[in-house]
Amino acid sequence: MSDYIPVLITLLLGVVIVAAMSNLNRLLGPRKMTAIKGEAFECGNEATGPGWGRFSIKFYMVAILFIVFDVEVVFMYPWAVIYRELGVFGFVEMAVFVLVLAVGYAFAWRKGAFEWR
Amino acid sequence: MIGTVHYLALSAVLFSIGAVGAVVRRNVIIIFMSIELMLNAANLAFVAGSNSLGSMNGQSIVFFVMTVAAAEAAVGLAVILALFRNRQTVAADEIALLKW
Amino acid sequence: MTQAINSGLPLIVACSWALLLIVVEMFSGDRRFVGVAWMGVIGLAVTAAMSVHYASVPAVYGNALALDGYAVYFNLLACTLGAAAMLLSIDYLGDAGIVRGEYYSLMFFAVIGVVIMAAATDLIVMFIGLETMSMAVYVLAGIRKSDLRSNEAALKYFLLGALASALLLYGVALLYTITGSTVLADVSKALSDTQHAGADHLVLLLATGLVLIGFGFKIAAVPFHLWAPDVYEGAPTTVTAFMATAVKAGGFAALMRTVLVALAPMRAELAPVLWGAAAVTMTLGNVVALRQTSLKRMLAYSSIAHTGYLLVGVTAGTNEAGSSVLFYLAAYGAMNIGAFGVMAALARRGRGCEKISDFSGLAQTHPAMACAMALFMLSLTGIPPLGGFVGKLYVFTAAMHAGLVWLVVIAALNSVVSAAYYLGVVRTMYFDNAPADVLPPARPYAAVVVAVAAVVTILLGVAPSPVLGSAARAFSKVLLG
Numbered sequence: 001m002s003d004y005i006p007v008l009i010t011l012l013l014g015v016v017i018v019a020a021m022s023n024l025n026r027l028l029g030p031r032k033m034t035a036i037k038g039e040a041f042e043c044g045n046e047a048t049g050p051g052w053g054r055f056s057i058k059f060y061m062v063a064i065l066f067i068v069f070d071v072e073v074v075f076m077y078p079w080a081v082i083y084r085e086l087g088v089f090g091f092v093e094m095a096v097f098v099l100v101l102a103v104g105y106a107f108a109w110r111k112g113a114f115e116w117r
Numbered sequence: 118m119i120g121t122v123h124y125l126a127l128s129a130v131l132f133s134i135g136a137v138g139a140v141v142r143r144n145v146i147i148i149f150m151s152i153e154l155m156l157n158a159a160n161l162a163f164v165a166g167s168n169s170l171g172s173m174n175g176q177s178i179v180f181f182v183m184t185v186a187a188a189e190a191a192v193g194l195a196v197i198l199a200l201f202r203n204r205q206t207v208a209a210d211e212i213a214l215l216k217w
Numbered sequence: 218m219t220q221a222i223n224s225g226l227p228l229i230v231a232c233s234w235a236l237l238l239i240v241v242e243m244f245s246g247d248r249r250f251v252g253v254a255w256m257g258v259i260g261l262a263v264t265a266a267m268s269v270h271y272a273s274v275p276a277v278y279g280n281a282l283a284l285d286g287y288a289v290y291f292n293l294l295a296c297t298l299g300a301a302a303m304l305l306s307i308d309y310l311g312d313a314g315i316v317r318g319e320y321y322s323l324m325f326f327a328v329i330g331v332v333i334m335a336a337a338t339d340l341i342v343m344f345i346g347l348e349t350m351s352m353a354v355y356v357l358a359g360i361r362k363s364d365l366r367s368n369e370a371a372l373k374y375f376l377l378g379a380l381a382s383a384l385l386l387y388g389v390a391l392l393y394t395i396t397g398s399t400v401l402a403d404v405s406k407a408l409s410d411t412q413h414a415g416a417d418h419l420v421l422l423l424a425t426g427l428v429l430i431g432f433g434f435k436i437a438a439v440p441f442h443l444w445a446p447d448v449y450e451g452a453p454t455t456v457t458a459f460m461a462t463a464v465k466a467g468g469f470a471a472l473m474r475t476v477l478v479a480l481a482p483m484r485a486e487l488a489p490v491l492w493g494a495a496a497v498t499m500t501l502g503n504v505v506a507l508r509q510t511s512l513k514r515m516l517a518y519s520s521i522a523h524t525g526y527l528l529v530g531v532t533a534g535t536n537e538a539g540s541s542v543l544f545y546l547a548a549y550g551a552m553n554i555g556a557f558g559v560m561a562a563l564a565r566r567g568r569g570c571e572k573i574s575d576f577s578g579l580a581q582t583h584p585a586m587a588c589a590m591a592l593f594m595l596s597l598t599g600i601p602p603l604g605g606f607v608g609k610l611y612v613f614t615a616a617m618h619a620g621l622v623w624l625v626v627i628a629a630l631n632s633v634v635s636a637a638y639y640l641g642v643v644r645t646m647y648f649d650n651a652p653a654d655v656l657p658p659a660r661p662y663a664a665v666v667v668a669v670a671a672v673v674t675i676l677l678g679v680a681p682s683p684v685l686g687s688a689a690r691a692f693s694k695v696l697l698g
Contacts (some may be wrong), residue, residue, distance in 0.1 A: 071187035155383035159390040166394035200368040
């Protein structure tokens with residue numbers, strides 16, 4: 001249990017320092033509210049547009065394609081690990097799998113899913 | 118010591134959060150995220166079971182569930198996208214052309 | 218090894234065929250996709266023929282899949298219904314503004330999903346079949362991308378379907394942690410060998426409940442039926458025809474194997490739940506159907522009511538009841554494909570053919586279509602000598618033999634109530650006057666499908682023994698012990 005005492009101390013110090021830093025300003029600093037200060041902070045740029053911005057619908061198209069083709073890789077990791085043990089059979093199986101994916105890829109391509117519009 | 122029961126309890130908690138989210142939230146994308154959370158709770162239960170039973174089956178099942186979840190996400194996003202293009206909304210209670 | 222390949226061959230060929238369909242569709246110049254549709258129909262025929270040829274009882278791939286009689290029966294049923302829906306779609310799609318060749322490959326994949334669900338002897342394989350089917354149907358329901366009702370139907374079906382899948386999967390995961398397996402026979406053995414008491418028993422009940430809820434959504438059993446009327450109404454009519462028949466058959470294929478094989482040791486706990494679900498489902502379906510003015514919605518509630526009748530058979534759970542459920546699904550498929558087929562045959566863009574009033578005076582303008590529709594309505598009511606009657610008779614008789622007297626009484630009363638709305642359609646067609654703007658002539662492909670469905674409905678009523686015999690043989694090896 002005593003092993004954890006340094007961890008506990010670090011944790012406490014962390015909490016205290018963060019709490020102090022974020023509240024010292026409120027205690028010591030002068031408070032003058034101006035119009036500029038009341039604006040939303042947007043990395044130094046002038047804030048424009050509504051706070052709840054929407055992403056263009058085009059990004060969803062990319063997301064959909066990404067999800068589909070990304071997750072298929074989970075089948076490739078275990079396959080790659082025992083590739084030598086599987087031999088030719090494993091190679092043919094993965095080739096078939098990739099072929100199926102390729103049909104899907106060709107379909108997406110042909111239907112214009114990769115075009116940015 | 119953290120044992121199988123703890124993992125299962127965590128998965129039950131995740132599942133409940135997902136189930137409640139799916140029922141009470143109104144943004145369809147968040148409803149969908151809640152459902153994905155439920156699927157992942159099932160994944161956790163499979164891995165925990167696989168670990169305690171000493172069999173690999175549960176872990177390989179997870180691969181299939183992940184793929185199914187991804188396919189579901191793709192189809193779901195596409196369906197939501199098609200609706201959004203026509204309606205400009207993702208709030209479930211505004212989508213009531215056909216009465217529930 | 219050879220047997221493993223042989224049992225899997227029909228599925229492998231079906232999947233390759235569906236992929237080929239995508240490739241052909243990509244380069245097809247024909248905007249009506251007649252060739253693609255016919256290729257799909259031929260592929261389904263090949264799949265069905267191969268499954269008959271390679272049928273064998275033992276399960277393969279580590280007890281995950283069995284091309285036994287049960288699987289072959291559902292394979293034939295799903296392929297026939299899928300082919301009928303594809304033929305119905307040929308002229309319907311172009312007119313409805315759906316210029317999408319992938320429609321046919323999606324429908325093919327949905328049929329493959331049904332086949333996997335029926336052949337699966339492992340809960341996870343069953344889950345994958347269910348998802349294959351569902352995901353294809355989610356897209357099919359929303360395939361009319363610019364139509365708001367189609368969008369909405371797809372969204373509702375998707376959200377509730379995904380929720381149901383998640384519940385089902387969690388139930389399977391819990392069953393796995395309790396029994397250590399997802400193979401149906403092993404789950405059953407583990408459940409009957411060990412007494413689960415206390416917390417374990419509670420978890421077991423929870424798992425069983427989740428699995429039941431998951432399937433309940435898919436077959437639209439009350440109280441998980443809310444999606445059905447909306448989705449049936451919003452989806453294109455040909456897709457609705459497919460959903461009401463093939464998808465429901467798939468749901469029952471999986472439900473029966475799960476409940477009667479894997480969860481057989483839980484029979485005592487399950488029986489009252491199934492009893493209640495059957496009674497409530499058919500009553501609610503019929504009562505709400507009485508008030509519908511849209512034929513599509515009415516048929517949706519009617520399909521909920523029929524889920525209730527089919528659940529009567531599942532509740533009985535004997536060999537006799539199981540085989541009569543299989544027969545009922547075939548008869549139900551024929552008459553429902555027919556009824557939706559009439560709607561698809563007469564529908565034209567901008568000229569809806571979905572309200573019951575649209576059919577007034579149909580007997581004067583389209584005597585053949587009206588006659589076929591009347592036949593399907595009478596069969597759905599359960600009037601002899603049609604397929605629907607024989608199906609109901611056998612399911613209810615089997616339930617009587619299993620001692621479910623009160624449930625059969627409720628079911629019989631329900632059949633009487635249902636006569637009111639089914640015969641209402643017949644009355645509208647025969648005794649109301651036709652409106653000034655008569656419906657257009659029936660489409661040729663759809664007319665053929667409707668004619669075949671009518672003949673099958675009559676044949677199943679007049680000479681049920683061949684199908685009944687094969688249903689009995691198909692079910693005979695399903696139950697354990």
